[in-house]
Amino acid sequence: xxxxxxxxxxxxxxxTPAAPARRAEAVTPNDTTDLTSYAxxxxxGQAGDVKLLPVGADDAAAVTLKNHPAGYVPIQTRRVxxxxxxxxxxxxxxx
Numbered sequence: 001x002x003x004x005x006x007x008x009x010x011x012x013x014x015x016t017p018a019a020p021a022r023r024a025e026a027v028t029p030n031d032t033t034d035l036t037s038y039a040x041x042x043x044x045g046q047a048g049d050v051k052l053l054p055v056g057a058d059d060a061a062a063v064t065l066k067n068h069p070a071g072y073v074p075i076q077t078r079r080v081x082x083x084x085x086x087x088x089x090x091x092x093x094x095x
Contacts, residue, residue, distance in 0.1 A: 017076065021093030029082040029090070037094045042073040042080070045089025053079040 005011050013019070017040055024043075025036060029051075038055050051064045055076040064084055065073065080090055 015095045019095075021095065023094045025092045025094070027080050027090040027092050029080045029085045031082050034079045035077065035092050035094075037092070039077045039092035039094050041075065041093045042077055043091040043093060044068055044070055044073060044087045045091070046070055046087060048087030049085060050087045050090070051081040051084030052077045053081070 010022075015022070021040055023037070027035065027042070034053075042050070042052070044050060047067065047069045049064055049066055050068045050073060051062055052073075052075065053059065053062050055078050057063075057078075062079075062081055062084070068087055077092065080092075
């Protein structure tokens with residue numbers, strides 16, 4: 001069934017980094033390919049290391065969040081790298 005915009009009272013609302021995400025997509029970590037849409041945040045379902053490229057970073061500027069607990073990562077993200085990521089069940093939250 002397609003999306004029905006008439007049922008979405010927030011369709012015309014301003015989309016900001018602080019606003020709740022409007023889409024969620026399972027992440028398959030990849031060392032060379034960016035996410036389908038850059039994420040405003042990530043959700044980690046099982047704790048572990050998360051190695052990512054923030055939206056404003058070069059490919060060489062990856063950061064690792066060591067032993068990140070299950071929960072939210074409030075970093076705008078363009079890629080979650082396979083090498084160095086041990087966390088599981090990662091979901092990208094986007095607009």
